[in-house]
Amino acid sequence: MSSDRYPFRTIEAKWQGIWEERRQFRVTEDTSRPKFYCLEMFPYPSGRIHMGHVRVYAIGDLLARYKWMRGYNVLHPMGWDAFGLPAENAAIEHGVHPAIWTHENIDNMRAQLKKMGISYDWDREIATCDPSYYKWEQLIFIKMLERGLAYRRRSTVNWCPSCHTVLANEQVEDGRCWRCDSEVTPTEVDGWFFKITAYADELLAWCDRLPGWPERVMTMQRNWIGRSEGAEFDLPVVGRPGLGIRVFTTRPDTVFGMTYAVLAPEHSLVDRLVEHEGEREAVAAFRAEVARESEIERLAADRPKRGLRLGARAVNPFNGAEIPLFIADYVLMGYGTGAIMAVPGEDQRDWDFARAHDLQIVETVKRPDGWIGEAYTGDGVKINSGFLDGLTISEAKRRAIDWLVEHGLGDAKVNYRLRDWGISRQRYWGAPIPVLYCDACGMVPEAEENLPVVLPPDVQLSGTGGSPLADVAGFVNARCPKCGGRARRETDTMDTFVESSWYFLRYCSPQHEAGMVDGAAAEYWMPVDQYIGGIEHAVLHLLYARFYTKVLRDLGLVKVDEPFTALLSQGMVIKDGAKMSKSKGNVVDPDELIRTFGADTARLFSLFAAPPEKDLDWNDHGVEGASRFLNRVWRFVLAHLDELPAPAAAGGPSGATPRPAPAAAGGPSGGRLAPPTSTDQSRAFRRKIHETIVRVTDDMEHDFHFNTAISAVMELVNELHAFEATARDGVPTAERVALLREAVETTLLLLGPFCPHMGEELWAQLGHAESLFRRPWPVPDPEALRRQEVTVVVQVDGRVRGRLVVDVNAAEDRVRQLALGDDKVRPWVAARTVEKVVVVPNRLVNIVTRA
RNA sequence: GCUGGUGUAGCCCAAUCGGCAGAGGCAGCCGACUUAAAAUCGGCCCAGUGGGGGUUCGAAUCCCUCCACCAGCACCA
Numbered sequence: 001m002s003s004d005r006y007p008f009r010t011i012e013a014k015w016q017g018i019w020e021e022r023r024q025f026r027v028t029e030d031t032s033r034p035k036f037y038c039l040e041m042f043p044y045p046s047g048r049i050h051m052g053h054v055r056v057y058a059i060g061d062l063l064a065r066y067k068w069m070r071g072y073n074v075l076h077p078m079g080w081d082a083f084g085l086p087a088e089n090a091a092i093e094h095g096v097h098p099a100i101w102t103h104e105n106i107d108n109m110r111a112q113l114k115k116m117g118i119s120y121d122w123d124r125e126i127a128t129c130d131p132s133y134y135k136w137e138q139l140i141f142i143k144m145l146e147r148g149l150a151y152r153r154r155s156t157v158n159w160c161p162s163c164h165t166v167l168a169n170e171q172v173e174d175g176r177c178w179r180c181d182s183e184v185t186p187t188e189v190d191g192w193f194f195k196i197t198a199y200a201d202e203l204l205a206w207c208d209r210l211p212g213w214p215e216r217v218m219t220m221q222r223n224w225i226g227r228s229e230g231a232e233f234d235l236p237v238v239g240r241p242g243l244g245i246r247v248f249t250t251r252p253d254t255v256f257g258m259t260y261a262v263l264a265p266e267h268s269l270v271d272r273l274v275e276h277e278g279e280r281e282a283v284a285a286f287r288a289e290v291a292r293e294s295e296i297e298r299l300a301a302d303r304p305k306r307g308l309r310l311g312a313r314a315v316n317p318f319n320g321a322e323i324p325l326f327i328a329d330y331v332l333m334g335y336g337t338g339a340i341m342a343v344p345g346e347d348q349r350d351w352d353f354a355r356a357h358d359l360q361i362v363e364t365v366k367r368p369d370g371w372i373g374e375a376y377t378g379d380g381v382k383i384n385s386g387f388l389d390g391l392t393i394s395e396a397k398r399r400a401i402d403w404l405v406e407h408g409l410g411d412a413k414v415n416y417r418l419r420d421w422g423i424s425r426q427r428y429w430g431a432p433i434p435v436l437y438c439d440a441c442g443m444v445p446e447a448e449e450n451l452p453v454v455l456p457p458d459v460q461l462s463g464t465g466g467s468p469l470a471d472v473a474g475f476v477n478a479r480c481p482k483c484g485g486r487a488r489r490e491t492d493t494m495d496t497f498v499e500s501s502w503y504f505l506r507y508c509s510p511q512h513e514a515g516m517v518d519g520a521a522a523e524y525w526m527p528v529d530q531y532i533g534g535i536e537h538a539v540l541h542l543l544y545a546r547f548y549t550k551v552l553r554d555l556g557l558v559k560v561d562e563p564f565t566a567l568l569s570q571g572m573v574i575k576d577g578a579k580m581s582k583s584k585g586n587v588v589d590p591d592e593l594i595r596t597f598g599a600d601t602a603r604l605f606s607l608f609a610a611p612p613e614k615d616l617d618w619n620d621h622g623v624e625g626a627s628r629f630l631n632r633v634w635r636f637v638l639a640h641l642d643e644l645p646a647p648a649a650a651g652g653p654s655g656a657t658p659r660p661a662p663a664a665a666g667g668p669s670g671g672r673l674a675p676p677t678s679t680d681q682s683r684a685f686r687r688k689i690h691e692t693i694v695r696v697t698d699d700m701e702h703d704f705h706f707n708t709a710i711s712a713v714m715e716l717v718n719e720l721h722a723f724e725a726t727a728r729d730g731v732p733t734a735e736r737v738a739l740l741r742e743a744v745e746t747t748l749l750l751l752g753p754f755c756p757h758m759g760e761e762l763w764a765q766l767g768h769a770e771s772l773f774r775r776p777w778p779v780p781d782p783e784a785l786r787r788q789e790v791t792v793v794v795q796v797d798g799r800v801r802g803r804l805v806v807d808v809n810a811a812e813d814r815v816r817q818l819a820l821g822d823d824k825v826r827p828w829v830a831a832r833t834v835e836k837v838v839v840v841p842n843r844l845v846n847i848v849t850r851a
Numbered sequence: 852g853c854u855g856g857u858g859u860a861g862c863c864c865a866a867u868c869g870g871c872a873g874a875g876g877c878a879g880c881c882g883a884c885u886u887a888a889a890a891u892c893g894g895c896c897c898a899g900u901g902g903g904g905g906u907u908c909g910a911a912u913c914c915c916u917c918c919a920c921c922a923g924c925a926c927c928a
Contacts, residue, residue, distance in 0.1 A: 005890095216855060220923060223854080228927070249928060262928090305926075335927045342928085349926055417927055538923080608876070609863060615921090617863055625876050628891095635891090695874095698867095708865065711875030718875090721892090793871045798909050800871050838908050844870055848908045 005627065006634035008598030011761040016117050018760075024771060025064075025119040027075055029524040036072035037525050038064040039504055039564075041533030041541070044081045045105040045127075049112045051573040051580060051606075051618065052534065054590045058603040059570060059612050059706070060532050061118040065753035066700050068119070069777040075525050076119055077507040079126035080106050083134075083496045085163055088429040091461045098429040099457065102129055112591060116599045117757055119773075124510045128499035133506065134431035135452035136516035137498055141434055142445040143555055149195045150423075152443070156333075157422060159187035164466075165425045166191060168495065171540065178540075191424035192433055192492065196547045200225050200416045203546055212530075212566025214613065220538045226417025231401050232337060233410020235261055235314040237273065238322055245269060245314055245325075248336030248415055249343075252404070253396030255318045256385035257343040257364035259354065262307070262326045264333040265290050273312040273325065282308060283327065290329045305330045305353045316341075317409055318400075319386060328353060336415050344375065351375040365393065421544065423495040428459055428468040430493030438480035438487040447481035453489070467491035500541050501548035504528050504563055515557075522558050531564040538569070568704060571615035573606075580618070588618055600755035601627040607706040607754055630758055633717055633751070637744055637762045640724075644741045646767050674781060675738035679731050682739060683784075685723045689743050690784040692716040696750045697777070706754070713750050716743065741766075749778050793844040794819045796828040804845075812839045819845040 019025065029035075040060035043053055064076040080102075087098035094101075106127060113120070126133055144150035158167040162182035166189060171178045196203075204225045207218045231252040234244030245261060263270055265287045274280045286308040307328030314325050330349055331340055344354035345363040351374045354361055365380040382388045387403070388396040404410035424433070432453040434446040446453055456475040459468050469475055469491035480487035502516070508525040509518035533541075542564075549563040572579050575586040593602045605626035610616040677683045692712050699709035720743050727736045745766065752759030752772045763772040787808050792815060794802040802824035806815055816837050819825060825847070832849035839845050 216923080219855065223924060226924095226927065230928080247928085251928080303926085330926045330928090332927070337928095340928045347928070349928075352926095415927080535922080605876095611864085614857085614864095619863065619877065621877050622863065629876080632891090705865090707863090707876095708874080711865075714875050725892095791871095795871080795909075803871085836908060838870090840870055840909095844909090846870080846908050 005598075006631050006758070008600060008630075008757070012115070012117060012599050012757040015757045015760045016114060019117075019119070022771070024773070025074075025076065026121050026123055027073055029521060030073045031524070033071065033073040035075065035525060036064075036067040036530070037075045037504075037528045038067065038530050039075075039077070039507075039528045039532070041531070041537065042079045042081050042500070042503060043109065044084055044086070045102055045109055046086060047105040047108055049109055049590050051588050051590060054116065054593075054602055055573055055606045055612075055616060056532055056534070056570055057113065057116060057118050058606045059568065059704075061116075061603070061756070062607060062706060062753045063530055063532075063700075064119050065756060065773055066777065068773050069749070069753070069775060071776065074119075075124075075507065076121060077124040077126075077510075078113065078118070078120040078122070079124070079503060079507070080109075080128065081496065081500050081503070082106065082127040082129035083430045083493075083499060085165075085427065085429070088427055088461060091429075097457070098461075099129065102127075102429075115591075115594055116603065119756070124507050126503065126506055126510050128431075128496070128503060129429070131452040131454045132513075134499065136506075137431060137494070137502065138434040138446070138451050138453060139448060140502075140516065140552070140555070141494070142448065144194065144551060145435070145445055149198065149551060150192060151195065152190060152192050154188060154190045155193075155422070156186050157189055157191060158184040159189075160184050163427075165427050166422055168422050168497075189424075191422055192490075192494075193420040193422050194547070196421045196544075197416055197418055199547050199550050200227065200418050201414075202550060203543065206546070206562055210562060210565070210567075213564075214567060214569050217535070217538045217542065217567060217569060221543055224418060224539045224543065228415050228417075230413055230415065231397075231404060231410055232413035233317070233404045235323075235341065236317065237325075238313040238315060240312070243269075243272065245339050246337040247339045247341045248413060249341055251343065251346060251393075251397070252400035253382060253385070253388060253391075253393050254343040254346045254364050255316065255341065255400055256388065257345045257362040258316045258318075258321075258323060258341040259344060259360040259362060260324045260326060260342045261314050262328045262331045262340050262342055262353075264331045264338040265308075265327045265329060266333050267327070267338045269339075270310075270327055273310055275311040279311055283310075286327060305349065305356060307353060307357060309357070317407070318403070324359070326353075326357070334419070335417065346375055346377060348375040348377070364388075421495075421547070423498060424492040425495055426467040426491075427493055428455070428461060430496060431455075431499065432469070433490045433492050433494055435490045436478055436480060436487040437490070438483060438485055440485050441480055441482045441487075444480055444482045444487065450481060455493075467493075469493070497541060497544050498548075501545045502552065504531075504545070505549075505552070505558065516552075517557060519557075526558055527560045527562060528564045530566050530568065532568045532570060535569040535571070542567070568612060570612045571610065573618055574615045575618040588620075593623070597623060597627045598630075598757070600758050601630055604630065604710065604755050608710045609707065611703075611705050611707055613704075629714060629717070630755060632721075633747065634758065634762065636717070636720065636724075637748075637765065640740060640744070641765060643737055644744065644766065645737055674783070675742050676735050677739070677784075678735060681723070681727060682731055682735055685719060685727075685739055685743070686781075686784045687787070688716060688719045689739075689746050690780040692750065693746060693778045693780040694785070697780075709750075710754060713747060716747055716750075720744070720747070746778050748772065749775060790842045792819075792842065794822055794825050795844060795846040796825060797849055798846060801825050801828050808842060812841065815839055815841075815845060819847065 038060055040056050064074050067074045082102050087102045090096060090101045091098045128134060141150055158172045160167050160177040160182050162180045163177060167177060167184060172184050176183055204222060204227055207222050228250050230248060230250035232246060232248045234246055237243040237245065247261065270283060274283055305328055307326045310325045312325050313322050316323055342350040344350040344361040346365060362384055364382060364385045365376055366383050367376050379393060382391045382396045388399055391399060401412045432455060434451060434453045436444050436446060438444050456472045459472050461468055476489050476491060478487050478489050505517050505522060509521040512518045545563050549558065552558050553561060575588065578584050578586060580587045590602065601623060605623045608626055609622055677686050695712040696709045699705045724740065748759050748763050759772050789805050790808055792804045792806055793800055794804060802822045804818050804822060806818065816839055829847060829849060832851055834847055835850050836848040837845060
């Protein structure tokens with residue numbers, strides 16, 4: 001631990017105060033400047049920030065401050081994803097009301113974030129548990145209801161026995177609750193759904209039109225949507241006119257290979273197909289067996305396919321053949337129609353099942369010569385397929401569908417893996433669903449003028465299941481907005497992912513009272529230019545937010561098709577090889593870190609230790625290194641304050657003729673003359689300064705590799721020390737101090753967005769009255785970057801044997817001659833024959849020889 | 852099982868179009884300063900790029916193959 005650190009506590013508090021006092025990061029729409037909407041995923045107010053928060057907010061602030069310096073009008077807001085289970089669980093455990101618990105946590109976390117010195121526009125802060133916030137999503141709910149985009153149905157849902165609530169498919173991971181890890185159980189309940197499937201095609205199509213998103217997130221979303229094209233048609237049941245089994249297939253070309261058909265065990269038709277009591281019992285036993293083992297067996301690969309043959313038989317409508325019917329565990333009720341035609345010749349699962357049950361296998365695609373295998377899924381010509389014989393698979397698919405349409409038996413059909421989004425939660429701490437059930441009128445939406453439907457504050461939370469709101473008589477008993485008669489309120493609340501599906505929109509006009517969003521504000525700020533958050537939301541939040549935005553667009557509230565132009569998915573913060581967690585005891589407390597090293601160090605290390613998309617391996621020694629670096633910069637600047645020329649008057653007389661700096665508006669000297677460079681050492685140093693600008697700018701603009709940007713600045717600081725130590729002899733004083741000043745100011749400008757407090761303080765110490773973040777980002781001087789000479793490596797047969805210093809763009813012939821004549825090189829060539837000489841201009845020469 | 856990603860020094864990580872394997876940091880070692888230590892400053896050591904094969908004058912980079920780890924999906928008809 002160092003003993004004399006720069007006074008980070010003082011200066012961090014000082015600048016946080018000044019920024020606040022100047023309202024420096026409060027923004028309004030300004031059409032004269034380009035806008036940049038920089039957003040980090042808002043946190044759940046759990047009570048304390050953790051290192052993952054530090055990392056994501058450091059990234060966001062870096063980009064926001066950088067964009068300020070590039071002249072953008074930057075919207076950078078923060079708020080709270082304030083509804084959710086932990087508040088309710090805290091209430092059950094400790095008897096504190098969720099609202100109180102939540103607001104206390106928000107206060108704590110806001111204070112922590114402020115200590116990090118992040119450039120938020122705090123005037124735009126929102127909390128989703130505020131009725132003035134969720135009022136608008138209740139209104140949207142009603143509009144979705146009117147359009148059939150919100151609907152109620154009974155369904156089998158994922159029930160988390162620990163959270164006592166329903167989970168959406170996306171919220172189940174490996175059969176377990178995403179939040180508490182309990183095993184979910186299928187349960188039948190009535191609930192509300194958002195019709196996200198209506199947007200499946202558009203959501204999928206836009207996956208190809210968002211180049212600013214990481215490919216892997218898009219892949220995950222594509223897989224999740226799981227579009228597949230095929231056909232749907234009925235298989236008549238033998239001897240049961242009017243009874244058909246609807247099947248879905250992606251391979252309508254294989255219909256002539258259908259040798260049996262399978263229904264999911266829980267398929268509703270099964271009860272009507274059973275022919276006698278004995279079979280009914282067998283079906284019940286089979287269903288019980290499947291239900292019992294499914295959870296465990298789901299995770300086992302290649303488990304045997306279990307099935308039960310029914311007495312009933314079906315007809316293949318294409319050739320009139322009677323085929324056996326089964327119920328089997330490998331067919332799922334939740335996908336397609338819950339029933340399939342089985343084609344063992346061209347489907348491995350059907351092949352496995354057919355083998356186990358001794359069923360016929362018909363090949364309908366010609367196998368390539370010498371092909372060995374079981375089911376064949378490759379390309380080929382149709383065989384054994386009646387009118388499809390001789391066609392390719394894709395032709396046959398089309399013809400088979402045409403045939404189905406002509407005969408009125410079926411049609412082309414697109415199926416999705418994506419299910420509608422179940423949003424009902426049987427919990428208290430969420431936005432009430434604004435509908436009522438009237439004895440006379442049935443289900444009725446709440447009237448718009450009665451919104452918001454506010455959560456009643458007085459509620460008993462026992463945690464024993466069922467919707468807590470159902471026990472609050474004052475809430476449940478209401479008037480029907482239609483007939484004025486008695487009605488009962490819906491007691492489910494909305495999934496908290498609904499709030500996070502539009503908070504970015506509310507930030508555009510957080511106080512707007514006439515609607516969800518002010519149209520002009522949304523038009524100016526949306527879409528979010530850079531969104532930053534954890535990969536864990538790749539399909540949950542990000543897919544919901546995309547869907548909801550499209551709904552809002554179709555309701556006329558926004559004009560954008562997509563909410564987030566670019567996404568940065570940052571990696572986790574790891575320590576000792578594992579994700580930080582209390583149980584592993586590897587947690588680093590941001591508060592303590594900031595107390596010990598300061599916010600700038602915490603931020604710098606978060607950005608330096610790894611590129612943002614990778615996991616960050618936390619290392620206490622590494623933090624000390626970051627701190628050491630900042631101290632080094634601090635000491636250098638303070639030690640040279642007296643010596644450095646004042647900001648306004650510099651450039652100074654010297655041997656060289658001063659030139660106007662080309663980047664008059666953007667350079668660190670701000671209109672001052674470029675420092676003269678009369679010596680090789682000066683030129684090399686100034687080149688280093690401007691090369692650093694190029695490298696850091698590149699990292700900021702292109703690949704977000706902030707770690708290499710920081711190392712470039714570290715290099716410059718190292719050079720700065722070296723130059724300072726040696727330039728007293730040989731470089732004229734005025735020139736030396738002018739260069740030092742340019743180097744120091746450049747360093748501070750480049751480093752400012754990473755470590756804003758120290759940047760501002762040293763900037764002010766240098767005599768600047770204006771904030772560092774009101775200064776333009778430095779622009780490299782092409783004159784300084786120009787090289788006279790380059791070092792060219794000389795290889796003999798690929799091994800480095802010498803080096804040449806030659807003029808830039810020296811003629812190839814000349815370089816070749818110099819290389820062959822070089823003293824270091826000659827011995828390696830002398831006894832051999834030169835076969836070929838490869839010259840790569842300004843880089844290397846490779847002399848290829850043979851004995 | 853499928854898909855994607857990663858694999859470079861003791862550790863975290865760099866390396867433009869295929870062109871000197873090393874920028875930065877950590878750790879370690881040596882030295883300077885110091886009564887001493889801390890801090891600071893200067894210097895040094897360390898891998899041939901997961902394994903194998905190929906293309907090329909030249910491969911961390913391109914191709915093939917295998918391995919390890921991570922993530923997502925996993926009977927989706």
